[in-house]
Amino acid sequence: MTQKILPIVTVLIAVLILWYAAAVWLNAPQAEALMDPDQPHGLWALAQACWSMDRPVLPAPDQIASALIDSVFGFPLSSPRNLLLQAGYTAATTVIGLIFGLIFGILLAIGIVHVRTLDRSVMPWVIASQTIPILAIAPMLVVALGSMGVTGLTPKAAIVAYLTFFPVTVGMVKGFRTPDPLQLDLMHTYSAGEMTVFAKLRWPAGMAFLFPSLKVAVALAVTGAIVAEMPTGAQVGLGARLLAGSYYGQTMMMWSALVMASLLALAGLLAVTLLERGVVLMRGGRL
Amino acid sequence: MSGRAVRGVQRGGAQWMMAAAGLLFCTLSWISLRNFGDLPWIMAAIALVLTLTGLSLFARGDDRADRIASPLLFGLLVIWLWEMLVTGLHVPFVILPPPSRIALAIAHNLPILWADFVQTVLHAVLAGFALGCGIGFLLALAIDRSPFLQRGLTPLGNLISALPIIGIAPIMVMWFGFGWQSKAAVVVLMTVFPMLVNTRAGLASTDAMERDLMQTYAAGYWRTLLSLRLPVAMPMIFNALKLNATLALIGAVVAEFFGTPTRGMGFRISTEAARMNLDIVWATIVVAAVTGCAAFVLITLIERVVTFWHPSIRGADRR
Numbered sequence: 001m002t003q004k005i006l007p008i009v010t011v012l013i014a015v016l017i018l019w020y021a022a023a024v025w026l027n028a029p030q031a032e033a034l035m036d037p038d039q040p041h042g043l044w045a046l047a048q049a050c051w052s053m054d055r056p057v058l059p060a061p062d063q064i065a066s067a068l069i070d071s072v073f074g075f076p077l078s079s080p081r082n083l084l085l086q087a088g089y090t091a092a093t094t095v096i097g098l099i100f101g102l103i104f105g106i107l108l109a110i111g112i113v114h115v116r117t118l119d120r121s122v123m124p125w126v127i128a129s130q131t132i133p134i135l136a137i138a139p140m141l142v143v144a145l146g147s148m149g150v151t152g153l154t155p156k157a158a159i160v161a162y163l164t165f166f167p168v169t170v171g172m173v174k175g176f177r178t179p180d181p182l183q184l185d186l187m188h189t190y191s192a193g194e195m196t197v198f199a200k201l202r203w204p205a206g207m208a209f210l211f212p213s214l215k216v217a218v219a220l221a222v223t224g225a226i227v228a229e230m231p232t233g234a235q236v237g238l239g240a241r242l243l244a245g246s247y248y249g250q251t252m253m254m255w256s257a258l259v260m261a262s263l264l265a266l267a268g269l270l271a272v273t274l275l276e277r278g279v280v281l282m283r284g285g286r287l
Numbered sequence: 288m289s290g291r292a293v294r295g296v297q298r299g300g301a302q303w304m305m306a307a308a309g310l311l312f313c314t315l316s317w318i319s320l321r322n323f324g325d326l327p328w329i330m331a332a333i334a335l336v337l338t339l340t341g342l343s344l345f346a347r348g349d350d351r352a353d354r355i356a357s358p359l360l361f362g363l364l365v366i367w368l369w370e371m372l373v374t375g376l377h378v379p380f381v382i383l384p385p386p387s388r389i390a391l392a393i394a395h396n397l398p399i400l401w402a403d404f405v406q407t408v409l410h411a412v413l414a415g416f417a418l419g420c421g422i423g424f425l426l427a428l429a430i431d432r433s434p435f436l437q438r439g440l441t442p443l444g445n446l447i448s449a450l451p452i453i454g455i456a457p458i459m460v461m462w463f464g465f466g467w468q469s470k471a472a473v474v475v476l477m478t479v480f481p482m483l484v485n486t487r488a489g490l491a492s493t494d495a496m497e498r499d500l501m502q503t504y505a506a507g508y509w510r511t512l513l514s515l516r517l518p519v520a521m522p523m524i525f526n527a528l529k530l531n532a533t534l535a536l537i538g539a540v541v542a543e544f545f546g547t548p549t550r551g552m553g554f555r556i557s558t559e560a561a562r563m564n565l566d567i568v569w570a571t572i573v574v575a576a577v578t579g580c581a582a583f584v585l586i587t588l589i590e591r592v593v594t595f596w597h598p599s600i601r602g603a604d605r606r
Contacts, residue, residue, distance in 0.1 A: 004438065007437075007439030008438070008443065011440055011443060012443075057461075116347065117343040117346040117357070119346070120346035120353075120354070120357040120358065121342055121357040122361060125358060125362065128580060128583075130533065131532070131579040131583040132572075132579045132580070133536035133576075135453075135541065137568075144560070144565065147563070148382055215449070219450070223451040223453050227453060227541055230544055243457070243545070245457065246546070249461070251458075251461070258454040258458070261450075261454050262454075265449055265450050265451055266446070266449075
């Protein structure tokens with residue numbers, strides 16, 4: 001365990017030290033201007049000024065942490081300034097979009113595995129669709145749907161679903177195809193139909209591929225939800241906070257929203273990992 | 288049945304006739320729709336059935352024409368359905384403009400689209416992509432000699448790859464200004480970690496037998512790296528390059544939402560969407576899509592050259 005933890009901790013500490021140094025380097029010109037020129041001050045005083053500015057170029061890690069804690073506990077949960085509430089909006093978009101993307105992705109994978117025409121005609125487009133920077137059109141979709149009166153969660157969840165269906169489809173197609181001819185022939189000698197082969201052979205084989213694709217999908221989903229919250233029409237969520245921070249030059253607002261978004265992505269990854277373990281245990285496997 | 292090739296199917300050219308007839312009916316029903324304004328239901332249904340039949344006949348074969356024809360027919364069918372449904376059912380222009388209008392917008396706005404392309408792709412994406420992939424690759428090589436750093440940086444790199452790095456865009460715009468440099472900075476941050484992680488995994492994927500062989504040749508670190516480990520890592524590195532190509536485009540376009548000079552693909556999308564000029568927005572999206580696909584194809588072609596090239600290098604070594 002120490003063999004694993006020690007290098008990571010060392011790297012993290014190095015990053016922190018570099019971060020503080022960079023904060024001094026980047027903030028020094030502004031901090032210098034703010035300080036009283038008549039009073040003599042040492043390097044340490046300058047550094048402290050750099051690490052406690054109101055609108056720093058690069059905030060110190062402890063500033064970000066305290067801003068984050070302040071925005072979570074400093075306001076009631078119903079206040080729009082509470083970051084936990086905003087994270088909740090983003091999380092809701094992510095989860096709902098992810099569920100729809102998952103269902104659509106699995107259905108498409110089932111179709112591709114069983115219908116040759118689908119395999120030949122749709123699969124190349126599924127792959128090509130990934131080379132398209134679809135995320136870039138997300139705000140436009142939100143604006144367009146918003147002008148039609150479709151606002152709130154639906155357009156954002158639609159974007160997340162679109163982004164997440166792809167890794168699921170590709171992963172599940174691969175997974176459903178892992179049973180080798182020998183196993184398929186065995187099922188055939190049992191005179192098992194297509195449905196039984198799917199339920200008893202292909203689906204369990206696909207499970208091993210579901211969770212790695214789901215992890216990729218979670219990362220994409222959080223990114224998608226945040227970008228979908230950025231256009232002018234959106235008022236809630238971490239993406240809206242990022243945009244507001246950018247408009248009003250509120251550095252700390254941006255950084256705390258960014259950190260909160262990262263925490264959300266990590267929570268999603270953790271949830272998928274736990275789900276995976278649960279499923280493995282339920283099916284009688286070993287971790 | 289599924290997944291297995293049906294060899295030697297007797298189609299007797301029926302697939303070509305079906306597809307041609309289907310496309311003919313597609314065109315006819317489109318002309319009818321344009322001239323009379325009503326959806327010609329029966330003709331459209333015939334066109335749909337004929338084209339789908341042709342498509343599934345093509346899908347049963349296995350030669351080169353079959354492999355190209357079925358996805359191509361499917362794409363044409365989707366565009367045709369889009370055009371017919373949007374025009375025939377009078378879908379509002381702001382929700383979805385028909386493909387014909389998008390094509391017109393592309394034809395009429397070529398100078399604008401080109402200026403946006405230069406600003407976003409040729410400046411921000413290219414610079415950021417080269418720098419990000421280069422830094423990721425060099426970092427992976429640098430930590431390669433230190434198992435301690437590897438164990439520290441690899442899990443962190445994996446973790447950071449899963450984070451929504453795109454959120455750093457407003458901060459980068461604040462730091463580096465509205466020009467393309469801030470977009471390139473976002474692209475660098477988005478592409479470094481996938482490259483680092485993939486190159487690391489690629490360098491680690493030699494097996495003990497191959498490393499032993501290099502040792503019996505008395506090959507040093509650099510010799511082993513150049514002749515064995517880098518060639519072995521190439522598929523993973525190209526994997527990262529493909530992944531990063533899309534990420535770079537996304538990063539640059541999204542970063543432009545936070546402030547940009549009055550050109551660039553992200554600027555075009557956000558301003559024209561606000562002004563409800565959806566055809567120009569879609570034209571920009573088409574440019575972005577074509578750019579993404581072209582980058583993917585280009586990287587795949589280079590990959591083929593490299594994989595063709597590396598056995599020849601090994602052959603030269605053996606001599």
